[in-house]
Amino acid sequence: MNTYPNFPKPAVGSSHSIINPTLRSQSEAGYTTxxxxxxxxxxxxxxxxxxxxxxxLAILESFFNENQGRSFKFTHPLENVERICIFAMDKFSISDNFSNHCSVKIDLVEV
Known part of the structure; x- marks a missing residue:
């Protein structure tokens, strides 16, 4: 299993969230479980x-192309815990900032 590149580092402003959905059902008596x-x-x-x-950019683009549709190891810099993730996107979009520099946003989800 491949490992997500630890260079370059994601910028300040990157985010992560915890997904923990619940199932709710109401009874005829009015209570909810x-x-x-x-x-x-x-x-x-x-x-x-x-x-x-x-x-x-070439490092990230190459990793995306080689691992799209596969799971890989990812360690968030602030958590320092290795998790198994997949890409949550099908398109690798690149925005040109200025000469020889660009920006990319990458979305991952734990499996």
Whole structure:
């Protein structure tokens, strides 16, 4: 299993969230019961790379192309815990900032 590149680092402003949905049902008596939908919470990551060089872009683009549709190991810099993730996107969009620099946003979801 491949490992998500630890260079370049995601920028400040990247975000992650915890997904822990519940199932709720109401009875005719008026009370509501709920329980977790899954046995464990999962995480979503939105990684911002606002100022990439062409070499850094090539690293991320190559990893996306080689691992799209596959699971891989990912360690968020603030959590320092290895998780198994997949890409939550089908399109690798690149925004040109200025000469020889660009920005990319990558979305991951834990499996």
């Amino acid at each position: 709920s329980r977790k939908k899954y046995t464990r919470a999962k995480r979503e990551y939105s990684l911002d790379y606002p100022l990439l060089t062409m070499e850094q």
